[in-house]
Amino acid sequence: MDKNAKIYVAGHRGLVGGAIVRNLQAAGYTNLLLRTHAELDLTNQAATAAFFEAEKPDYVFLAAAKVGGILANNIYPAEFIRDNLAIQSNIIHAAYVNQVKRLLFLGSSCIYPKLAPQPMKEEHLLTGPLEPTNRPYALAKIAGVEMCWSYNRQYGTQYLAAMPTNLYGPGDNYHPDNSHVIPALIRKFHEAKVANAPTVTVWGTGTPRREFLYNEDMADACVYLMNLPDEPYTRLLGSDESKTGKFEPPLINIGVGHDVTIKELAETIQRVVGYTGDIVFDASKPDGTPRKLMDVSRLNGIGWSAQTAFEAGLTSAYIEFAAQVES
Numbered sequence: 001m002d003k004n005a006k007i008y009v010a011g012h013r014g015l016v017g018g019a020i021v022r023n024l025q026a027a028g029y030t031n032l033l034l035r036t037h038a039e040l041d042l043t044n045q046a047a048t049a050a051f052f053e054a055e056k057p058d059y060v061f062l063a064a065a066k067v068g069g070i071l072a073n074n075i076y077p078a079e080f081i082r083d084n085l086a087i088q089s090n091i092i093h094a095a096y097v098n099q100v101k102r103l104l105f106l107g108s109s110c111i112y113p114k115l116a117p118q119p120m121k122e123e124h125l126l127t128g129p130l131e132p133t134n135r136p137y138a139l140a141k142i143a144g145v146e147m148c149w150s151y152n153r154q155y156g157t158q159y160l161a162a163m164p165t166n167l168y169g170p171g172d173n174y175h176p177d178n179s180h181v182i183p184a185l186i187r188k189f190h191e192a193k194v195a196n197a198p199t200v201t202v203w204g205t206g207t208p209r210r211e212f213l214y215n216e217d218m219a220d221a222c223v224y225l226m227n228l229p230d231e232p233y234t235r236l237l238g239s240d241e242s243k244t245g246k247f248e249p250p251l252i253n254i255g256v257g258h259d260v261t262i263k264e265l266a267e268t269i270q271r272v273v274g275y276t277g278d279i280v281f282d283a284s285k286p287d288g289t290p291r292k293l294m295d296v297s298r299l300n301g302i303g304w305s306a307q308t309a310f311e312a313g314l315t316s317a318y319i320e321f322a323a324q325v326e327s
């Protein structure tokens with residue numbers, strides 16, 4: 001991307017979108033196109049089409065989505081499938097109509113089957129049933145991958161779908177119920193420390209395994225992918241199955257390549273926060289997928305790997321959260 005290229009970051013106030021903006025600005029990109037949800041509702045097809053027609057971005061990072069943790073996915077399944085299908089469909093089509101050069105669509109590791117072999121490779125997509133707690137969201141994201149692939153095949157576009165593992169970091173959503181596990185536990189341990197509470201309750205059995213990537217690393221991977229030279233970028237764009245007979249969607253996993261149990265995660269956050277009480281597990285809450293570890297060899301093979309050590313990333317996230325609640 002030229003430093004003055006017009007770059008649209010959809011979802012620029014979110015955990016990932018915010019980090020992409022910081023990454024681009026630090027690298028000297030000056031022509032960023034940003035709209036809040038209130039300024040442009042991306043579920044509105046006409047408004048999205050008019051925005052693209054007026055602004056004609058060169059590159060698009062599609063980081064706007066309806067996002068939440070295991071409970072939010074369970075409580076609001078209609079919103080998770082409807083909003084995500086609408087946002088991605090409106091943006092991908094408007095990008096094609098207005099000749100966007102490259103688009104990076106962000107999906108999620110939950111697109112893979114609940115019991116996929118571990119670590120999960122890109123080729124494991126659509127090889128088995130999905131995890132029920134997030135199937136509506138996962139199906140929307142799978143449709144996004146298929147849409148990128150279809151537009152690439154029919155129209156020659158250059159749309160790539162990146163599938164991040166679970167993310168965390170500064171700018172996260174710390175809602176007590178709707179958030180993901182890391183921000184939820186940072187809040188729970190901090191509040192228990194302040195209140196001198198004897199226990200903190202962690203959902204589920206503590207046995208599921210999760211892989212976590214720091215949001216600034218995620219942003220770095222996104223910008224790295226967008227800036228790849230034609231070779232290897234075009235190699236990642238998938239092949240036409242009707243010609244090659246191969247199932248090769250334009251897909252790339254983004255992760256760190258190792259995981260921890262929720263129990264180990266809780267103990268690490270307990271240490272980072274400095275909470276001295278006990279942890280109890282509430283097995284009446286869902287565990288979700290038993291394990292979803294990404295195979296990141298495709299990403300490593302093109303020269304990118306995550307840099308932030310887990311405890312250092314958790315410490316930065318906690319410092320930001322503590323500053324927020326104290327201000």
Ligand SMILES: NC(=O)C1=CN([C@@H]2O[C@H](COP(=O)(O)OP(=O)(O)OC[C@H]3O[C@@H](n4cnc5c(N)ncnc54)[C@H](OP(=O)(O)O)[C@@H]3O)[C@@H](O)[C@H]2O)C=CC1
Binds near residue numbers: 013
């Ligand atoms: N967080 C995670 O652990 C993971 C995230 N992902 C994916 O990464 C991407 C980014 O997620 P994340 O940054 O965590 O999400 P956030 O919830 O932090 O941010 C989402 C952003 O999308 C915007 N948005 C939502 N709905 C609309 C709408 N209808 N119109 C316009 N803007 C809208 C919000 O705008 P506003 O702030 O103005 O309301 C917000 O900036 C998503 O595609 C998500 O599925 C994938 C795996 C894990």
Ligand SMILES: C[C@H]1O[C@H](OP(=O)(O)OP(=O)(O)OC[C@H]2O[C@@H](n3cnc4c(=O)[nH]c(N)nc43)[C@H](O)[C@@H]2O)[C@@H](O)[C@@H](O)C1=O
Binds near residue numbers: 070
């Ligand atoms: C990113 C990813 O995020 C979601 O899938 P998930 O990985 O299951 O997400 P989660 O972070 O909410 O939970 C991870 C694990 O942690 C346990 N857990 C313990 N205590 C708390 C807790 O207090 N809050 C939460 N949220 N979870 C907790 C929880 O029971 C589960 O076993 C989907 O949105 C999915 O669609 C998606 O893309």
